[in-house]
Amino acid sequence: MKIRPLHDRILVQRIEEEERTKGGIIIPDTAKEKPIMGKVIAVGDGRVTDSGQKIPMVVKEGDRILFGKYAGTEVKIEGEEYLIMREDDVLAIIED
Amino acid sequence: MKIRPLHDRILVQRIEEEERTKGGIIIPDTAKEKPIMGKVIAVGDGRVTDSGQKIPMVVKEGDRILFGKYAGTEVKIEGEEYLIMREDDVLAIIED
Amino acid sequence: MKIRPLHDRILVQRIEEEERTKGGIIIPDTAKEKPIMGKVIAVGDGRVTDSGQKIPMVVKEGDRILFGKYAGTEVKIEGEEYLIMREDDVLAIIED
Amino acid sequence: MKIRPLHDRILVQRIEEEERTKGGIIIPDTAKEKPIMGKVIAVGDGRVTDSGQKIPMVVKEGDRILFGKYAGTEVKIEGEEYLIMREDDVLAIIED
Amino acid sequence: MKIRPLHDRILVQRIEEEERTKGGIIIPDTAKEKPIMGKVIAVGDGRVTDSGQKIPMVVKEGDRILFGKYAGTEVKIEGEEYLIMREDDVLAIIED
Amino acid sequence: MKIRPLHDRILVQRIEEEERTKGGIIIPDTAKEKPIMGKVIAVGDGRVTDSGQKIPMVVKEGDRILFGKYAGTEVKIEGEEYLIMREDDVLAIIED
Amino acid sequence: MKIRPLHDRILVQRIEEEERTKGGIIIPDTAKEKPIMGKVIAVGDGRVTDSGQKIPMVVKEGDRILFGKYAGTEVKIEGEEYLIMREDDVLAIIED
Numbered sequence: 001m002k003i004r005p006l007h008d009r010i011l012v013q014r015i016e017e018e019e020r021t022k023g024g025i026i027i028p029d030t031a032k033e034k035p036i037m038g039k040v041i042a043v044g045d046g047r048v049t050d051s052g053q054k055i056p057m058v059v060k061e062g063d064r065i066l067f068g069k070y071a072g073t074e075v076k077i078e079g080e081e082y083l084i085m086r087e088d089d090v091l092a093i094i095e096d
Numbered sequence: 097m098k099i100r101p102l103h104d105r106i107l108v109q110r111i112e113e114e115e116r117t118k119g120g121i122i123i124p125d126t127a128k129e130k131p132i133m134g135k136v137i138a139v140g141d142g143r144v145t146d147s148g149q150k151i152p153m154v155v156k157e158g159d160r161i162l163f164g165k166y167a168g169t170e171v172k173i174e175g176e177e178y179l180i181m182r183e184d185d186v187l188a189i190i191e192d
Numbered sequence: 193m194k195i196r197p198l199h200d201r202i203l204v205q206r207i208e209e210e211e212r213t214k215g216g217i218i219i220p221d222t223a224k225e226k227p228i229m230g231k232v233i234a235v236g237d238g239r240v241t242d243s244g245q246k247i248p249m250v251v252k253e254g255d256r257i258l259f260g261k262y263a264g265t266e267v268k269i270e271g272e273e274y275l276i277m278r279e280d281d282v283l284a285i286i287e288d
Numbered sequence: 289m290k291i292r293p294l295h296d297r298i299l300v301q302r303i304e305e306e307e308r309t310k311g312g313i314i315i316p317d318t319a320k321e322k323p324i325m326g327k328v329i330a331v332g333d334g335r336v337t338d339s340g341q342k343i344p345m346v347v348k349e350g351d352r353i354l355f356g357k358y359a360g361t362e363v364k365i366e367g368e369e370y371l372i373m374r375e376d377d378v379l380a381i382i383e384d
Numbered sequence: 385m386k387i388r389p390l391h392d393r394i395l396v397q398r399i400e401e402e403e404r405t406k407g408g409i410i411i412p413d414t415a416k417e418k419p420i421m422g423k424v425i426a427v428g429d430g431r432v433t434d435s436g437q438k439i440p441m442v443v444k445e446g447d448r449i450l451f452g453k454y455a456g457t458e459v460k461i462e463g464e465e466y467l468i469m470r471e472d473d474v475l476a477i478i479e480d
Numbered sequence: 481m482k483i484r485p486l487h488d489r490i491l492v493q494r495i496e497e498e499e500r501t502k503g504g505i506i507i508p509d510t511a512k513e514k515p516i517m518g519k520v521i522a523v524g525d526g527r528v529t530d531s532g533q534k535i536p537m538v539v540k541e542g543d544r545i546l547f548g549k550y551a552g553t554e555v556k557i558e559g560e561e562y563l564i565m566r567e568d569d570v571l572a573i574i575e576d
Numbered sequence: 577m578k579i580r581p582l583h584d585r586i587l588v589q590r591i592e593e594e595e596r597t598k599g600g601i602i603i604p605d606t607a608k609e610k611p612i613m614g615k616v617i618a619v620g621d622g623r624v625t626d627s628g629q630k631i632p633m634v635v636k637e638g639d640r641i642l643f644g645k646y647a648g649t650e651v652k653i654e655g656e657e658y659l660i661m662r663e664d665d666v667l668a669i670i671e672d
Contacts, residue, residue: 002191003162006154009187045154049626050145058582058621066579066660068649073187075162084162084187091585091649091660095578098287099258102250105283138284141250146241169283171258180258180283194383195354198346201379236380237346242337265356265379276354276379290479291450294442297475333442338433361452361475372450372475386575387546390538393571429538434529457571459546468546468571482671483642486634489667525634530625553644553667564642564667 003077005084008047010059012038012072012083036071037094039064041082059087064094099173101180104143106155108134108168108179132167133190135160137178155183160190195269197276200239202251204230204264204275228263229286231256233274251279256286291365293372296335298347300326300360300371324359325382327352329370347375352382387461389468392431394443396422396456396467420451421478425466443471448478483557485564488527490539492518492552492563516547517574521562539567544574579653581660584623586635588614588648588659612643613670617658635663640670 003011015037040063046055059065072085099107111133136159142151155161168181195203207229232255238246251257264277291299303325328351334343347353360373387395399421424447430439443449456469483491495517520543526535539545552565579587591613616639622631635641648661 004189004191006186006188007184011188048151049628050149051147051627052145052149052151053626053628055624055628066651073164075187088583090582091651092582092587093580095580100285100287102282102284103280107284144247146245147243148241148245148247169260171283196381196383198378198380199376203380240343242341243339244337244341244343267354267379292477292479294474294476295472299476336439338437339435340433340437340439363450363475388573388575390570390572391568395572432535434533435531436529436533436535457548459571484669484671486666486668487664491668528631530629531627532625532629532631555642555667 001078003042003075003082003084005042005044007044008055008057008087009044009084010040010057010087010090011042012065012067012085013041013080014038014083015064036067036069037064038067038083043087057087059090059093066091066094097174099138099171099178099180101138101140103140104151104153104183105140105180106136106153106183106186107138108161108163108181109137109176110134110179111160132163132165133160134163134179139183153183155186155189162187162190193270195234195267195274195276197234197236199236200247200249200279201236201276202232202249202279202282203234204257204259204277205233205272206230206275207256228259228261229256230259230275235279249279251282251285258283258286289366291330291363291370291372293330293332295332296343296345296375297332297372298328298345298375298378299330300353300355300373301329301368302326302371303352324355324357325352326355326371331375345375347378347381354379354382385462387426387459387466387468389426389428391428392439392441392471393428393468394424394441394471394474395426396449396451396469397425397464398422398467399448420453420455421448422451422467423448427471441471443474443477450475450478481558483522483555483562483564485522485524487524488535488537488567489524489564490520490537490567490570491522492545492547492565493521493560494518494563495544516549516551517544518547518563519544523567537567539570539573546571546574577654579618579651579658579660581618581620583620584631584633584663585620585660586616586633586663586666587618588641588643588661589617589656590614590659591640612645612647613640614643614659615640619663633663635666635669642667642670 005011040059040061043057043059043061046057048054067083067085067089068091071089072083075082075084101107136155136157139153139155139157142153144150163179163181163185164187167185168179171178171180197203232251232253235249235251235253238249240246259275259277259282263281264275267274267276293299328347328349331345331347331349334345336342355371355373355378359377360371363370363372389395424443424445427441427443427445430441432438451467451469451473452475455473456467459466459468485491520539520541523537523539523541526537528534547563547565547570551569552563555562555564581587616635616637619633619635619637622633624630643659643661643666647665648659651658651660
């Protein structure tokens with residue numbers, strides 16, 4: 001089974017706190033809108049503008065990303081929890 | 097009798113919890129905005145932009161889709177319950 | 193006397209519950225936003241976009257349509273009740 | 289003295305209940321948003337879009353129109369009451 | 385000293401009630417949104433659209449206009465009270 | 481040290497009440513939204529539209545301007561207080 | 577590890593009060609919306625408009641900037657606190 005996000009949406013798997021601490025990113029408890037880290041599992045084909053043009057996705061499968069705490073919709077697939085969000089909910093891509 | 101959704105709307109039949117569990121997707125009770133799974137019965141011709149261009153539909157008849165809990169409007173046709181929603185309410189297409 | 197709806201508006205006559213049940217469509221009482229069935233009596237010329245282009249109407253005179261419960265404005269003409277709504281308030285066209 | 293409405297605005301004189309009943313249009317008391325009938329006294333030159341294009345008016349001087357109850361701004365000119373509204377507040381044109 | 389309104393703004397001097405009554409326009413007390421009459425003292429160069437085009441002003445210096453009661457911002461210049469408003473706040477131009 | 485406002489923003493220094501009275505402009509206390517006078521210290525390069533076009537600034541360094549009471553954000557630079565606002569918050573330019 | 581902000585977002589490190597005072601900029605306590613100073617650590621590739629055009633960033637890596645108090649989202653990377661905000665949240669660039 002494969003999930004293909006629509007338009008500019010992406011399928012994301014959260015990266016747990018422990019992994020994040022190893023990676024060096026700590027999200028402060030006091031921040032009102034906490035960014036969260038995740039791995040991109042699948043991406044859509046990009047949104048189609050009013051002029052009929054398809055805007056290619058910047059985020060790619062496998063990217064590690066930062067996103068806002070309330071971004072996206074939760075879904076459980078074959079026992080695993082995922083998030084489906086729009087690319088514009090992604091704050092940044094983490095490169096090694 | 098046939099229902100032809102207007103513009104970028106689609107006609108969707110919900111897939112019941114039991115079927116979904118078999119298919120491996122479980123929607124967590126705690127999620128605030130639960131995605132729901134359905135089968136696309138009919139699709140519109142696509143929305144017409146301000147430049148007069150018709151944007152083709154990505155979702156096709158027969159697609160299994162995930163959508164937000166509050167997406168669309170309920171309608172009962174010949175004893176069956178359906179939803180009419182916009183394509184942009186569709187989160188993802190499920191492929192086998 | 194003839195009513196000519198402006199731009200992308202349409203003149204609609206509701207189809208009563210009894211007729212709808214014969215036709216096979218039943219609107220559930222529990223639905224929060226109930227679609228309603230009607231017959232299109234007259235249509236406008238289409239909306240004019242910011243680029244000055246007229247977008248032709250998809251809905252035609254004589255079409256049977258589904259629309260949201262709160263769509264349009266009620267008007268009584270020569271003893272008959274009608275609704276004037278925008279084409280975008282139409283959910284679907286019912287074909288036989 | 290002449291009133292020249294700006295852009296896509298029109299100057300409208302209400303048609304009284306008595307006249308409307310003769311003409312066959314009765315506005316139900318129970319309707320939440322009652323359409324009202326009027327005669328168009330003057331029209332603007334049309335709105336200018338962001339691309340600098342002037343969109344010609346559909347409503348013409350002398351047209352009898354239906355409009356929403358709360359449409360427009362009231363003004364009294366030489367003892368007569370009028371409404372100034374935008375063309376998009378007009379629901380339909382009544383033809384004989 | 386000269387005031388040059390920016391973009392699509394205009395500088396307006398109110399015309400007092402007494403003058404208005406002579407001119408034949410009376411604003412009803414009961415109207416929720418009362419139009420007000422004024423004389424245009426200065427106009428801007430017109431707004432610049434997203435395509436970089438300047439939309440010329442329709443309202444000219446010296447025009448007598450009708451505008452909504454709450455339109456614009458009050459300013460006192462050399463002892464005289466004025467209003468600065470956008471052209472789109474002007475309902476109509478009064479011609480003799 | 482030099483402050484370069486971004487896009488369509490401008491850096492403004494308020495002109496005090498005393499100076500304004502000499503110059504002949506008095507802001508009435510009763511006005512709900514009081515315009516304020518200031519001197520333009522620096523201007524941005526202009527906003528970039530969705531078509532990628534840069535819209536040149538109308539307001540220039542050195543201009544004396546009128547703006548709304550709540551326009552902009554206050555900032556203190558080397559002991560002096562300034563405002564940073566968008567050009568569209570400027571009501572008018574005062575010429576001598 | 578490197579953070580690559582998405583689209584028109586930038587990664588910013590706050591400049592502390594002490595440094596700011598040396599630099600001559602003091603943010604008044606009474607200002608409702610206090611601008612804050614920071615250093616740009618990384619910038620995105622620019623936003624993509626509906627016409628598919630990429631708008632280049634004005635803010636560059638290394639720029640010292642002023643931004644509104646509530647701009648952006650806080651994130652801690654390898655022990656350091658940063659902000660991710662959109663370029664349009666930047667009020668001005670500080671040049672020496």
